[in-house]
Structure formats: structure tokens, C-alpha cells
Amino acid sequence: MIDRADWLDVINPILARLREMPGGLLPILHAIQEEVGYIPPDAVPTIAEALNLSRAEVHGVISFYHDFRSEPAGRHVVHVCRAESCQAVGAEALLAHACDRLGVEVHGTTPDGSVTVEPIYCLGNCALSPAVMVDRNLYGRVTAHQLDTMLESLRGSR
């Protein structure tokens, strides 16, 4: 966990760099999440003040978008696509399999903090369904067996 002093060191330069950008709140939130791993709720007043917004407005934006997290995720995030194209070739079973293997619910994180499982609604790899994205890496025609191998290596890695 990153403590307050550390994330302030990260957030202040981001705010200094992007606060004048028209419509800059999303780029700011992306940049913070990229660095810190999530948007610390305690950072909301700082962000709001820098952009001359209310805390409610900033909180509203964070909670509206699926990408933004208010608490840390696991070290790796496994996104299993459950949109129609992937459903047509067994995505629901694949997602259930991933949860089963890791012993977590959808959106859950393993107790050791290594992996979070999230559903996602289309990765644009529909000609090679079912698709899975691990962190920023995309996989197509994913079988349960391949997924097991991936999950194993993620659990082993720090």
C-alpha cells in the first residue's frame, strides 16, 4: 500500500501538468491510476481543488466509469470478455472457470493479492473469441487449459 505522502508526490506533478488541459479530469484520473494503481479516496479533495470542481463532481466521475478504482486491485488483472461474440464460443464458462480456479467471485481478488478477475464487455478481438486481457496483454481463442497456465504464472509472479 502506498501511503499518503507518496501518492501526494505522484498526484501533485500530474495535477500541475494537466490541470489546464480542457476537459482534463479523465486524463488526470488515468494518470493517477497508472502511477498509484487506484484513485485514493483521500485524493479527491486535492483533485477537486486543483480543477475548481466540487468533491461530488470528482467522486461522481470516478464512480461512473468502470475503469477507475477506489481501492487497489491485485498485482495482475485478468479481464475475461463476456460480450456476445465471446459468449457464442463459451465465454461464460471461461469466466466461471477463472473464478473457480482462483477461488474468487467476479470482481474479486485472490487472498494473496496476486490476481483480480474482472468481466469486460468487448475487447474488439471478436474474430478470435473467446478473448482475455491480462493487464495490457490480449489473448485470443483462449481455452480453459491455456487460461490455467496463464493464471498459474500470474500467481507465481510478484
Added chain:
Amino acid sequence: MTRVYVPRDAGAVSVGAEQVARAIATEAMIRGAQVELIRNGSRGLYWLEPFVEVETPAGRVAYGPVKSEDVVDLFQSGFLEGRAHRLFLGKPEDIPYFARQERLTFARVGIIDPVSVEAYEAHAGYRGLRRALEMAPADVVEAVTQSGLRGRGGAAFPTGIKWKTVLNTAADQKYVVCNADEGDSGTFSDRMVMEGDPLVLVEGMTISGIAVGATRGYIYLRSEYPHALRALNEAIAAAYSRGFLGPSVLGSRHAFDLEVRVGAGAYICGEETAMLESLEGKRGMVRFKPPLPAISGLFGKPTVINNVISFASVPIILDRGAEFYRDFGLGRSRGTLPIQLAGNIQRGGLVEKAFGVTLRELLYDYGGGSLSGRPLRTVQVGGPLGAFIPESQFDLPLDYEAFAAKGAMVGHGGIVAFDDTVDMAVLARYAMEFCAIESCGKCTPCRIGSVRGVEVMDRVIAARAARDPAEAAASTALLKDLCDTMLAGSLCALGGMAPFPVLSAIQHFPEDFGLPAAELAAAAG
């Protein structure tokens, strides 16, 4: 020096193209072979990815699907000279799937290095912009209108009419915004263009800016597309460094600046007014219309909003003329449509054809039938808000009006195939669930209706399992009523169209809803 092409397209990468590229570079080094590795886009023949091409004196030849384990063997077989191998596919242009297409918008995708301005210009790139710079802005708009181009994002609104509104609205600042929030399942043509020929999008947006008097452009890209983000940023930087973007486009009096903004995982931001809110740094809440974005759009200024494929179709219209483009297609659907074959299909990929091609041709002649080998039962066309179309209607031609007449939509041209193991009640439930997850919450029919829709579908599915046709019929009747409310009362297409997949599933596949025999007979009759 032999040129070898390995796609950088996300789909190709998802099945090992990075590993193949690395293996080729390593093996070439070991053997002292002079290889120039070019990372192109995908030709769109995804079942053959990673699709590796070698430039030989007789033209480019392809091998695929190549795995990194095959690379040593390919070198030994002399693939650098285009020799035979079990993965040898011949010339890409001769593969029937590719040969029978009409590639206008996708003319360069899979062929060139996507981020090289030199390669782009060598393949007819930037001719449209050069032509546009010689014309009066109103004439550029007129050419787009005459071409018959309609918005390829799904709504099919005439592009030229939209541009004309922006051109004729006086303002100190105007914007051009590209909607690259390609969230519909079964669609990936925007992604392929952005990864395989991003400069055609840059050129199309620049032409639009010059035509309507806008000096600033934004590409609103979904966050699920990190590979496209990289390619776009590289292409934009290359265009700036060569004077195709900036304060004076190609030395003209026109300025045009362009940047990419990344969304944050909200399907609703593909709705144009929600996208504008998001670009302004707010929640992606749908706006009331009017005012139209063409009059009061981004930051309250006149704004052209088009989809990636719409902008990418503009350069060839300017280069070859409106008539050239209009001569493709039929009725009021002019030009070509990049169609995407997805789901349970053997040969998934990109098929660019003139309007008029039938679903059956696409699914069987191109797609080769289901991946599972079982009979196809239905397809969903146009994303999660599109209707399910039964096998009996597979002779429907891809044409905006023909689809509309059947209560379906062409949308963004994505076709998702399902075999006969599909449970239509589960898909109907999913349509409501998706709407509930992605609703912006502004209007009640969408926000509450979708949640109630999931609950009612749960009752239908439970009644079916309990063999209680009376309860199934009562719940289905309630569901239809709810759909009516959503159709008529929703603010935008999400709540207003989510009933389409639900109602089409009930209409064409009533047997999946546990209904009484009498109702099934009535539906069949």
C-alpha cells in the same frame, strides 16, 4: 535485404505475433540473413493469424497461421525466397476470402507499415487532403454529400449533411471529434484501421477540419484498445513532424491539431452526446437533443462527430471523386461497408464489400459456417442493441433500408454468429443485463426498465425450468410491455434499442421461452 511482414494488429498479437516477430529476428541474426521486419496491420483473415508475408521478386507471399515454433522450420524451407512449406498460402491477393472483397477504406490495411508517412504516400495516401486543399470548403462538403456516405458508426446519418451544418454555423472555434469508442460486440473494423492504417483516419479528420473550419480534433478512443492507442500516437507524431498537422497544414492557411483522448470503460460514451460530456471531463451522461452537436457540441461549439470508418472513407472520396464511391452499393446505401464476422464462425475476419451482399454469402462463402461445426441458428447484427436474425432470413442483403424493414439494423456492420446450442432466453436476459450495467442513469425507462427486464427474464427462465407455461407466458407478456416503454420513452439508443434483441428473440425463437403450445403455434402461423 528481404522484407518480412508480421502484423502488429492486436488480434494477431493475441495469438502470438510478437513471439513470431521476435523468433524471426533472432533466427535471421543467427543465420546472418538480411531481413527487414515490418510490423503491418492485419489483412483481416484472422483464422490465419499470425499471417506472415515475405516480399519476393514475384510479389508478396504469405504463410500462416505461424507459431514461433515454426520459425526455424520456415527458414530451413527457404521461406525468405517464398518456397513451399506446409503453412504456405500463396499470394494474399489470391486467397478467395481476400480476392472477392472490394477494399476501398481498407485499401492499405495489412499492406503498409501503418506509421510510416512515406509508405502511406506511396500507396495513394494524402492525395485526398491535397485535393481538398485546392478546393473551396463548401465544395469539399458537397463532394462528401454527393458520395452518399452515411455515418458508419451505426446511425447511418448522411455525413455531408452533418458537415454542412457545422460549416454554416458561425463560431470562433469549431471541433472535429472522432468517435472511436467501438464498444459493440462483434465489431473491430475501427480497431483494425487505427492499428493498420491510422493515417487514413488522421487524413480524413484533417479534411473534415478544413472543410468545416475546425482547427482542433479529438479522437475519443476506448481504453480497451491499448494497441490502437500506440499506433495512433505514433501516426499523429509522424504527421506532425512532416507538416500534415499543426499550425499550417502542408503550408496552407489551415491549422489543424489532433490528439487522442482515452475513455474509461463506459459503453454509453459511444453515444455521441455522452462522449462529448466525457471529453469535457464529466460523467458520460447523455444530453438532450436539440441542440445538435453540429450546432452546439464540444464545449458548446459546433462539432463534427463521425465514426472512424466514416472519416477513413473520406480521403478516397476526395481522391477518386464522389461518383467513384457512389457507384458501389445499392439504393440509398452507397459505397462499401467493412463487415466483421465474429462469434461462432470458422473464418472470422474483415470483409469489405459493397452494400447488397447477403448474410448467407457472408456466413457461409466467407465465414465457412460455424466454428463448432454445428448448424448456425441465428446471428446478431449491429452489436448488443441489434436484433437477432433467424436462419430463415439469411438471404437479407446488407442494406440499411432492407434491415430496417425487418426491424433489424446494419449498425456498425458486426455480425455475431451462434450455433444451435444457443439459449435465446439467456441472450435476452443478457441484453437487459448489459443495458443495466451500462445505462448512464439519466432516464427512467433505461435505468429502471433494464433492471426490471433482468428480473422478468429470470422469472421466464425459472418458469421454463419448472415447466410452467402459464407463468412463462404471463412474464413474457409483461416483458413485451416493458420493452414498449423502453422503446418509446428512453432518451437515447441504449434504452431505446436494448428491446430489439429481446423482442426479436421472443419473435423468432418463442420455443426458448417456455411458452404454451398454443402461443408457439400462433407465433409459427
